[in-house]
Amino acid sequence: MNEPPPAVAHRxxxxxxxxxxxxxxxxxxxxxxxxxxxxSQPLVRAVxxxxxxxxxxxxxxxxxxxxxxxxxxxxxxAGLFKPTIGEVSHDGRIVRGPSRDIGYMLARSxxxxxxxxxxxxxxxxxxxxxxxxxxxxxxxxxLDALRIGRFADAYPAQLSHGMQQRVAIARTLAVDPEVWxxxxxxxxxxxxxxxxxxxxxxxxxxxxxxxxxFVTHDISEAVLxxxxxxxxxxxxxxxxxxxxxDLSRPRQLNELRFDPSFVAVERAIWxxxxxxxx
Amino acid sequence: xRSSDQASLGTAANESPDVNAMPVQxxxxxxxxxxxxxxxxxxxxxxxLLVVVVILWNSAxxxxxxxxxxxxxxTQTITSLVDFVGDxxxxxxxxxxxxEALGGWAIGATAGLFAGLLLGRWRHARKVLGPYLTFVNAxxxxxxxxxxxxxxxxxxxxxxALAALVVFFIVQVPTTSAVALIDPDLxxxxxxxxxxxxxxxxxxxxxxxxxxxxxxxxxGAVYALLAVVFGEFLAARQGLGQRLITxxxxxxxxxxxxxxxxxxxxxxxINGGVGLVERRLLRWQESAAWGSVVTP
Numbered sequence: 153m154n155e156p157p158p159a160v161a162h163r164x165x166x167x168x169x170x171x172x173x174x175x176x177x178x179x180x181x182x183x184x185x186x187x188x189x190x191x192s193q194p195l196v197r198a199v200x201x202x203x204x205x206x207x208x209x210x211x212x213x214x215x216x217x218x219x220x221x222x223x224x225x226x227x228x229x230a231g232l233f234k235p236t237i238g239e240v241s242h243d244g245r246i247v248r249g250p251s252r253d254i255g256y257m258l259a260r261s262x263x264x265x266x267x268x269x270x271x272x273x274x275x276x277x278x279x280x281x282x283x284x285x286x287x288x289x290x291x292x293x294x295l296d297a298l299r300i301g302r303f304a305d306a307y308p309a310q311l312s313h314g315m316q317q318r319v320a321i322a323r324t325l326a327v328d329p330e331v332w333x334x335x336x337x338x339x340x341x342x343x344x345x346x347x348x349x350x351x352x353x354x355x356x357x358x359x360x361x362x363x364x365x366f367v368t369h370d371i372s373e374a375v376l377x378x379x380x381x382x383x384x385x386x387x388x389x390x391x392x393x394x395x396x397x398d399l400s401r402p403r404q405l406n407e408l409r410f411d412p413s414f415v416a417v418e419r420a421i422w423x424x425x426x427x428x429x430x
Numbered sequence: 431x432r433s434s435d436q437a438s439l440g441t442a443a444n445e446s447p448d449v450n451a452m453p454v455q456x457x458x459x460x461x462x463x464x465x466x467x468x469x470x471x472x473x474x475x476x477x478x479l480l481v482v483v484v485i486l487w488n489s490a491x492x493x494x495x496x497x498x499x500x501x502x503x504x505t506q507t508i509t510s511l512v513d514f515v516g517d518x519x520x521x522x523x524x525x526x527x528x529x530e531a532l533g534g535w536a537i538g539a540t541a542g543l544f545a546g547l548l549l550g551r552w553r554h555a556r557k558v559l560g561p562y563l564t565f566v567n568a569x570x571x572x573x574x575x576x577x578x579x580x581x582x583x584x585x586x587x588x589x590x591a592l593a594a595l596v597v598f599f600i601v602q603v604p605t606t607s608a609v610a611l612i613d614p615d616l617x618x619x620x621x622x623x624x625x626x627x628x629x630x631x632x633x634x635x636x637x638x639x640x641x642x643x644x645x646x647x648x649x650g651a652v653y654a655l656l657a658v659v660f661g662e663f664l665a666a667r668q669g670l671g672q673r674l675i676t677x678x679x680x681x682x683x684x685x686x687x688x689x690x691x692x693x694x695x696x697x698x699x700i701n702g703g704v705g706l707v708e709r710r711l712l713r714w715q716e717s718a719a720w721g722s723v724v725t726p
Contacts, residue, residue: 230622256622262615266637266714276623278633307714320619327623 176244177205178363179229179331184238185388186224198224200388202238208330211357211364213374214382215421221389222367226333229365230256242331252280255329259336261320263308269295269319270304276327294322298352314345321353332357332364338373350377351405358402371425375418376405383425395421502684510688520673527658527670528696530586534593535654535700539647542598546605546643547635556606567603571596572660579665589661589669596657597650601643608642609635641715644708651700659693670696 181204187195199221206212214222227233228240231250240247242254263272273291274282282290295301298318300311308316317337324332337353338346354377357364368374374381375397385392397417399408408414484504490496491503502510514520549556549563575592582588612635620634662671670689677685709716 232618232621250622250624252624254622256619258615258618260615262613262619264616264634264637266641266712268714275620275633279620279623279625279629309714323619323623 178208178243179204179206179365180241181225181228182239184228184235184240186221186228187236197388200390202389202391204382204391206363206365208363209361210380211366211378212380212382213366213368213378214384215368215371215374216384216389217386218369220384220386222384223335224389226256226335226365226367229331230254230333252327253330254333255324255327255331256333257320257324257335257337259339261308261316263316263319265308268305268307269300269311272308272319273322273326275323280327290326291322294326295319297356298322312345314341314349317341317349318352321356325356330362332362334364334366336368339368347405354403354405371421372409372418375414375421376403376408381421383421393424499681500683502687506684507687507691510684511691514688514692523668523670523673524692526586526668527655527662530589530658530669531593531651531654531700534590534658535597535651537590538594538597538654539601539650541594542601542650543605543636543643545598546602547609547631547639549602550606550609551635563602567599571599571657575661575664579661584665584667589658589666592661593654593657596653600650600653601646604646605639605643608639611642612638641712644712648701648704648708651704652697655693655697655700
């Protein structure tokens, strides 16, 4: 394939900001449908007919009502299960299981309570047999970057939710994945903590050239952080529209929230989805 | 057994105060001072009770309320204990019994942990093997002692095997149920971080159940001693159990009494040893329980 086909429902005539010269998308979902079966219940169609191309270096946010299959999309890309119909590929290879190139951060921190913050960050590196001193140095560097370096020796139970999420971010990034999948990583935080963690996260991401795919139910958060916002419809989930967010980087989230161009994009999405319950 | 309820671990928070957090004021240490810990009054009462019991015990034997062939005086018991200290044979008996108990405990606990984890993780294995395990567990393990002695002989190995069997079930049953307490998110995270099944086993599941099963490991240590002593009653050349049988057969009641004290001390020592390992491995729980605030 030479020219990437446009994503479904390109209402805004979106063209990938950084990837238009690339031959193929880094994450490619083709005609993907997922049915779930639970016991003797009838099949539930979680996701229907999703075509989605994500380009290297993009920050993509997926928004939609609860239960619309946002998390299912991430699980597919992470290789936790396979689609019922269609295929998911990463850098041209079909995803058949978890890949070391794809990092996944869950909504809850999922930290090991018996490990200190630093040793939690080291977990993935331990699986990959990174030498001890290197592990330690990298973990400390990441915790410092997320401004919790001084809590490196604290156990998760001693940390607030915001700090726990930052440890979980550091753990995901420690193995240096190409694609960062994030499932409502800041959903459980109070408004103020959330803004702090969002800013710190963006600071870490900007300039890395990594691809971030971010699921949220918060339209403001999506517009603040992403280059591209995908809106999903209610179950069975499919991609309803695809918006480009043309705000410059690095972004100052505190100021950006009141910026007219931000407000305009946010309103456009709100107007479009006001009939969907978010 | 310590609680390993994940929800209860969400204690102290630095940024957003948690209503469940235990308030620890600066300068207020959760550890008590030596004076409150020593509690002079309680110690005095304890000592008084001991004195009363010893005096009653002594007069019961001295005044012939109990026939002296069936009971030794405190002095005779202490004399026997002191004699033990100078007796090389006593120490080798002690070493045999302790070695058997620790060996049986180590084998039974390891097997119980591994089997418990495997059964906890694989529902299918649990379904297939469950009824058989329940059946074997239902046998009073002590009843297997004669058969085990027949199989393993009257040396140390039969006692080790009996203790291992007893400890296995004490550890396996709670381990299997503790697997359900492990945060499923942590399992997913490990999968996406590229963990192999073996890595998950050692870095997620084994440490994840440890807090919940330490109580069983402690209990197992004491039951290992019980199984070993019982095995030595039945057939043995050496060991404290054999020494006890010999003493009672020869109506050496002072030695028998002294051995009771030795057994209690031995069980306490084993229990304390496991407790030390527990505190070392579960330091993270202590920090959570105190809700100790990390101040910047």
